[in-house]
Amino acid sequence: MLLDEPSxxxxxxxxxxxxxxxxxxxxQTGLAVLLVEQNLDLIVSIAHRGYVMEKGRLVSSLGxxxxxxxxxxxxxxTI
Numbered sequence: 259m260l261l262d263e264p265s266x267x268x269x270x271x272x273x274x275x276x277x278x279x280x281x282x283x284x285x286q287t288g289l290a291v292l293l294v295e296q297n298l299d300l301i302v303s304i305a306h307r308g309y310v311m312e313k314g315r316l317v318s319s320l321g322x323x324x325x326x327x328x329x330x331x332x333x334x335x336t337i
Contacts, residue, residue: 259289265297277303301331310334 261280265273277300283289295301301308308320308331324330 259283260292260294262294263296264293265295265300273297273300276300280304296335298328298331298335302326302328308334 259280264276268276280291280293281304284291291304293301293304302325305325306322308325309316310318310320318334320330320334
């Protein structure tokens with residue numbers, strides 16, 4: 259499933275519902291999810307790994323321990 263910034267313009271309580279539902283889908287069905295997102299809280303709560311793109315190029319890869327670190331993810335976000 260591809261989610262392109264599902265938190266954009268959504269109230270915070272609904273974002274938490276989205277995160278919970280995506281995690282449940284992944285855990286119960288094994289569904290792979292590609293998430294394109296700038297919301298730090300959503301990234302840290304959902305992602306197992308991450309890839310950072312800049313101007314269409316892959317510039318960094320974040321493993322399981324890095325993607326759950328708010329500081330590490332924040333270092334790569336340019337909002």
